[in-house]
Amino acid sequence: MCPEPSTNGVNGHDGQLPKPRPAELPYQTVGDFLSNTGRFKIIESTLREGEQFANAFFDTETKVKIATALSDFGVEYIELTSPAASPQSRSDLETICKLGLKSKILTHVRCNMEDARLAVECGVDGVDVVIGTSSFLQKHSHGKDMTYITKTAIEVINYIKSQNIEVRFSSEDSFRSDFVDLLSLYKAVDQVGVNRVGVADTIGCASPRQVYDLVRTLRGVVHCDIETHFHNDTGCAIANAHAALEAGATHIDTSVLGIGERNGITPLGGLLARMIVGNHEYVTTRYKLHKLKDIEDMVAEAVQINIPFNNPITGFCAFTHKAGIHAKAILNEPSTYEIINPADFGMSRYIHFSSRLTGWNVIKSRVEQLGLKMTDDQVKTLTSKIKAMADIRPLAIDDTDSIIRTFHLDLQEV
Amino acid sequence: MCPEPSTNGVNGHDGQLPKPRPAELPYQTVGDFLSNTGRFKIIESTLREGEQFANAFFDTETKVKIATALSDFGVEYIELTSPAASPQSRSDLETICKLGLKSKILTHVRCNMEDARLAVECGVDGVDVVIGTSSFLQKHSHGKDMTYITKTAIEVINYIKSQNIEVRFSSEDSFRSDFVDLLSLYKAVDQVGVNRVGVADTIGCASPRQVYDLVRTLRGVVHCDIETHFHNDTGCAIANAHAALEAGATHIDTSVLGIGERNGITPLGGLLARMIVGNHEYVTTRYKLHKLKDIEDMVAEAVQINIPFNNPITGFCAFTHKAGIHAKAILNEPSTYEIINPADFGMSRYIHFSSRLTGWNVIKSRVEQLGLKMTDDQVKTLTSKIKAMADIRPLAIDDTDSIIRTFHLDLQEV
Numbered sequence: 001m002c003p004e005p006s007t008n009g010v011n012g013h014d015g016q017l018p019k020p021r022p023a024e025l026p027y028q029t030v031g032d033f034l035s036n037t038g039r040f041k042i043i044e045s046t047l048r049e050g051e052q053f054a055n056a057f058f059d060t061e062t063k064v065k066i067a068t069a070l071s072d073f074g075v076e077y078i079e080l081t082s083p084a085a086s087p088q089s090r091s092d093l094e095t096i097c098k099l100g101l102k103s104k105i106l107t108h109v110r111c112n113m114e115d116a117r118l119a120v121e122c123g124v125d126g127v128d129v130v131i132g133t134s135s136f137l138q139k140h141s142h143g144k145d146m147t148y149i150t151k152t153a154i155e156v157i158n159y160i161k162s163q164n165i166e167v168r169f170s171s172e173d174s175f176r177s178d179f180v181d182l183l184s185l186y187k188a189v190d191q192v193g194v195n196r197v198g199v200a201d202t203i204g205c206a207s208p209r210q211v212y213d214l215v216r217t218l219r220g221v222v223h224c225d226i227e228t229h230f231h232n233d234t235g236c237a238i239a240n241a242h243a244a245l246e247a248g249a250t251h252i253d254t255s256v257l258g259i260g261e262r263n264g265i266t267p268l269g270g271l272l273a274r275m276i277v278g279n280h281e282y283v284t285t286r287y288k289l290h291k292l293k294d295i296e297d298m299v300a301e302a303v304q305i306n307i308p309f310n311n312p313i314t315g316f317c318a319f320t321h322k323a324g325i326h327a328k329a330i331l332n333e334p335s336t337y338e339i340i341n342p343a344d345f346g347m348s349r350y351i352h353f354s355s356r357l358t359g360w361n362v363i364k365s366r367v368e369q370l371g372l373k374m375t376d377d378q379v380k381t382l383t384s385k386i387k388a389m390a391d392i393r394p395l396a397i398d399d400t401d402s403i404i405r406t407f408h409l410d411l412q413e414v
Numbered sequence: 415m416c417p418e419p420s421t422n423g424v425n426g427h428d429g430q431l432p433k434p435r436p437a438e439l440p441y442q443t444v445g446d447f448l449s450n451t452g453r454f455k456i457i458e459s460t461l462r463e464g465e466q467f468a469n470a471f472f473d474t475e476t477k478v479k480i481a482t483a484l485s486d487f488g489v490e491y492i493e494l495t496s497p498a499a500s501p502q503s504r505s506d507l508e509t510i511c512k513l514g515l516k517s518k519i520l521t522h523v524r525c526n527m528e529d530a531r532l533a534v535e536c537g538v539d540g541v542d543v544v545i546g547t548s549s550f551l552q553k554h555s556h557g558k559d560m561t562y563i564t565k566t567a568i569e570v571i572n573y574i575k576s577q578n579i580e581v582r583f584s585s586e587d588s589f590r591s592d593f594v595d596l597l598s599l600y601k602a603v604d605q606v607g608v609n610r611v612g613v614a615d616t617i618g619c620a621s622p623r624q625v626y627d628l629v630r631t632l633r634g635v636v637h638c639d640i641e642t643h644f645h646n647d648t649g650c651a652i653a654n655a656h657a658a659l660e661a662g663a664t665h666i667d668t669s670v671l672g673i674g675e676r677n678g679i680t681p682l683g684g685l686l687a688r689m690i691v692g693n694h695e696y697v698t699t700r701y702k703l704h705k706l707k708d709i710e711d712m713v714a715e716a717v718q719i720n721i722p723f724n725n726p727i728t729g730f731c732a733f734t735h736k737a738g739i740h741a742k743a744i745l746n747e748p749s750t751y752e753i754i755n756p757a758d759f760g761m762s763r764y765i766h767f768s769s770r771l772t773g774w775n776v777i778k779s780r781v782e783q784l785g786l787k788m789t790d791d792q793v794k795t796l797t798s799k800i801k802a803m804a805d806i807r808p809l810a811i812d813d814t815d816s817i818i819r820t821f822h823l824d825l826q827e828v
Contacts, residue, residue: 052740054731054766055723057808086770088805110739132743134750173750205691205753208622208653209660233753234691235684235726239622239653246623261740261751263724263732270649277619277648308722309469310677312649317468318677325524326466326675329546336548336587337675339619339647352468356500391502394471 034216037245038279043128043227044075044268046255046299047096048108051081053259055303062302063092064099066256069295071101074287075268079106079253083122084115090122097123104166111149111169116156126166129156130198133182134173146181150188157194168227170198175206175214183221190222196251197222201240204233204262208243219248227251230266232258237266238312242274256299257307269296273312277339290346313345322352324359331365354395356387363404370401372408382407448630451659452693457542457641457667458489458682460713461510462522463674465495469717470673476716477506478513480670483709485515488701489682493520493667497536498529504536511537518580525563525583530570540580543570544612547596548587560595564602571608582641584612589620589628597635604636610665611636615654618647618676622657633662641665644680646672651680652726656688670713671721683710687726691753704760727759736766738773745779768809770801777818784815786822796821 047063050056058066067078078101083090097105104125109115111131119127131149144152153169160167169189171177186197199215211228218226228244228251230237241252258267269292276283283289293314300307309315319342321330329336330351342349353362360376360383367374367382374382386403389395461477464470472480481492492515497504511519518539523529525545533541545563558566567583574581583603585591600611613629625642632640642658642665644651655666672681683706690697697703707728714721723729733756735744743750744765756763767776774790774797781788781796788796800817803809 052737052771054734054736057769057804081771086801086805089770203751203753207656207660207688209626209657212623232724233726233732234688235652235681236656236688238649242621242650243623246621258724261736262734263726263729267649274621274648274650305723306720308724309719310646310672310722312647312677315677318647320468320676322468322675323466337617339617355471356503357466357495387500390471391500 032246034219034248035246036248036250037242037275038282040245040249040275041076041251042268042271043077043079043106043251043253044070044103044255045079045108045229045253045265046070046259046268048079048081049229049253049260049265050255050299050303052261053255053264053303055305056259058092058302060088060092060095063096066295066299066302067096067099067101067103067105069291069298070256071103072288073291073295075103075254077106077126077251078103079108079128082107082109082115083118084109090118093122093124097125106166106168111152111156113156113159116159120160120163120165124165126168126195127160128168128170128198129153129160130170130172130200132173132202133171133177133185135176135178146178146185150185153185153189154192157189157192161193166195168196168198169194170200170227170229172200173202174199175201175210176203179214183218186218186222190224194224196225196227198227198229199244199249200229201231202229204231204237206230206240207234207236208239211240211243212247215244215247215249225250227253229253231261232263232265237264238270238274241266241271245275257296257305257311259299259303259305267312268292269314270312273340276344280344284344289344292345293347313340313342313347317350318342319347319349320352321349322355323357324362327351327353328359328361331361354386354390354397354400356390358383358386358390366400367404367408370404372404374408374411378407378411446660448633448662449660450662450664451656451689452696454659454663454689455490455665456682456685457491457493457520457665458484458517458669459493459522459643459667459679460484460669460673460682462493462495463643463667463679464669464713464717466675467669467673467678467717469719472506472716474502474506474509477510480709480713480716481510481513481515481517481519483705483712484670485517486702487705487709489517489668491520491540491665492517493522493542496521496523496529497532498523504532507536507538511539520580520582525566525570527570527573530574534574534577534579538579540582540609541574542582542584542612543567543574544584544586544614546587546616547585547591547599549590549592560592560599564599567599567603568606571603571606575607580609582610582612583608584614584641584643586614587616588613589615589624590617593628597632600632600636604638608638610639610641612641612643613658613663614643615645616643618645618651620644620654621648621650622653625654625657626661629658629661629663639664641667643667645675646677646679651678652684652688655680655685659689671710671719671725673713673717673719681726682706683728684726687754690758694758698758703758706759707761727754727756727761731764732756733761733763734766735763736769737771738776741765741767742773742775745775768800768804768811768814770804772797772800772804780814781818781822784818786818788822788825792821792825 081089106126108128226249228249230240254268258264363383364379495503520540522542640663642663644654668682672678777797778793
């Protein structure tokens with residue numbers, strides 16, 4: 001094979017990636033030259049992958065709203081549905097290309113000249129070309145073999161490049177494709193000057209170690225950027241994106257809340273939750289994190305879903321601490337049980353004190369919040385009373401505050 | 415350090431793990447001797463970690479229902495809140511120990527003799543002992559140093575073992591603890607015969623490669639089982655569990671829907687979605703997967719949350735296919751775009767045909783489902799009509815079926 005020397009993610013075609021910087025994780029002191037975790041780009045696909053979500057129907061106005069918000073948030077690319085999908089899809093793509101957004105506008109088309117020409121006519125900044133390469137898809141979807149795929153890919157790429165437009169070539173279902181075929185194909189399109197090759201876990205089967213191994217090998221074979229796309233069927237979409245960047249990938253596909261085919265792809269917010277750990281400066285300077293919640297709410301409303309209770313960052317309890325031992329430490333120093341500072345995302349922390357799992361340190365803090373004075377021994381007695389009540393039924397904050405105030409009043413009367 | 419030779423997860427204290435078997439992933443043909451992905455055990459902590467979820471209040475009846483369902487589902491262990499937390503916690507633990515469930519009953523206590531004695535008195539099968547080992551927790555939580563921690567740990571473990579009860583010793587916030595301290599501590603408790611050591615990503619900061627490296631090293635240091643516990647703050651809880659098993663861990667902590675402190679831990683259903691890929695026989699023979707949805711619904715109701723739209727397996731659209739190119743292939747052969755067979759979990763597949771992204775193959779299939787007959791050219795014309803309507807507004811299934819029937823009627827009349 002004799003691969004060309006790796007550029008370690010410092011891309012030949014797109015020189016805008018910032019310099020690598022050492023990782024910031026408290027427990028990771030050895031630098032990793034291959035890693036792009038501190039200099040990645042986001043291809044936001046809510047308006048393409050997200051439109052494939054069961055509930056999604058985006059009218060023009062909604063698409064414009066979402067694209068504008070994403071551009072303002074700071075994502076580098078926005079990907080839209082193919083103009084070949086329907087007349088309205090084409091017209092919406094043209095409309096969004098004309099908005100003059102800061103983000104580059106991409107569309108995602110099948111690997112054929114007809115689709116490529118249509119995409120170029122719409123005024124996009126880049127075209128994302130895709131074809132299935134697994135034996136499953138060769139057999140049951142398009143019925144084309146690798147020779148035909150390679151030939152067509154080169155023709156399409158050469159055409160798009162001749163129009164001075166950025167082009168990405170991606171396989172589909174990459175993790176069930178023949179690995180040697182895949183490397184040959186990627187090497188061929190790299191040699192004709194494709195801007196990015198794409199690795200896609202279309203069915204959501206890959207695990208982080210498989211992703212790392214595949215991307216690291218690919219990094220030694222191609223000079224161009226490497227984009228990755230991960231479905232979440234087995235719950236690894238965020239971890240796989242992180243592993244891909246560690247192995248030298250440069251671009252990650254996301255959608256807001258992860259919406260997409262089936263249970264979706266790497267979510268924008270979840271990816272940033274993962275990346276901010278260890279890459280705080282890059283993430284906080286590049287993206288307007290305070291706007292994440294608004295964007296998620298906008299998309300959730302557009303596709304009529306609830307924000308999952310366990311959503312990273314914006315889930316209703318993402319920064320709620322309950323057990324006494326946790327709450328006590330958090331009161332002393334939030335970093336004890338928080339790896340992400342909620343303030344970075346404009347969120348706030350909440351310490352739960354009304355349950356049977358509460359502890360006296362937390363109750364003491366609440367007593368002080370209420371402006372009352374007690375000794376530690378008194379707070380401990382009070383805590384036992386609260387735990388006894390909370391053992392019988394759920395306690396609202398009001399209930400617990402009443403118990404505290406009554407106890408305090410009784411103390412005064414003694 | 416001169417570590418003792420690794421047992422590669424074949425545990426000295428608990429000989430019940432089945433023999434290793436080769437991985438079944440279509441793209442992974444090289445076996446991995448270190449991996450326990452085909453022979454792991456589940457420690458289900460909905461009644462301990464899950465009770466620390468913001469919304470959780472489990473009365474005795476609910477606890478009994480959940481424990482019974484989990485035991486019936488096939489989880490090997492059920493972990494409950496410490497009896498030291500409150501009088502009702504203690505009484506509930508005793509009640510559940512007396513149910514005679516198939517799963518072993520554990521409780522999770524602080525590393526001190528008082529809590530250990532209380533746990534033993536309740537009649538549990540095993541005690542999970544925990545203490546914070548990170549400098550953050552040494553400083554801001556309990557204020558104990560490593561010498562004190564080791565001495566206490568050994569005393570507590572010796573006591574619990576003397577009662578013929580299984581004992582696990584876990585650090586807390588393991589990924590921000592001093593690694594050498596951690597290995598010394600684990601080695602010390604392994605030498606006095608602890609059944610399992612526990613690695614806990616208490617703050618949800620770890621990534622799969624860190625997990626793999628830590629667990630693999632630990633696997634060479636201790637003979638006992640290795641339990642792992644992953645929070646989901648940065649969206650890696652499922653992937654980290656998988657990486658831990660690949661590195662030789664033996665036990666994974668889960669909770670139903672992942673409920674726990676903050677946004678929770680590795681979810682039971684999500685873990686099984688991950689593990690069934692590559693370990694189909696182990697997962698399907700060991701757990702009653704058809705009951706997953708009922709258990710999730712029961713817990714969701716008890717803590718008043720909605721099942722997340724993107725929940726693995728049971729999310730409302732986990733097996734819904736929408737884009738024409740996906741749907742066409744799925745109609746030919748489901749494995750093209752599904753890595754998990756929904757029937758394994760008693761779920762079913764749905765092919766979306768009412769959108770602008772639909773394709774003629776899907777409409778042809780619907781035409782046949784409705785018992786109508788058309789030529790391919792007619793179906794293509796019909797598909798254009800449906801896409802044109804779906805471009806204007808969201809189409810319900812009824813709407814699309816009406817368009818199909820009207821089109822068919824018009825054909826008859828020509």
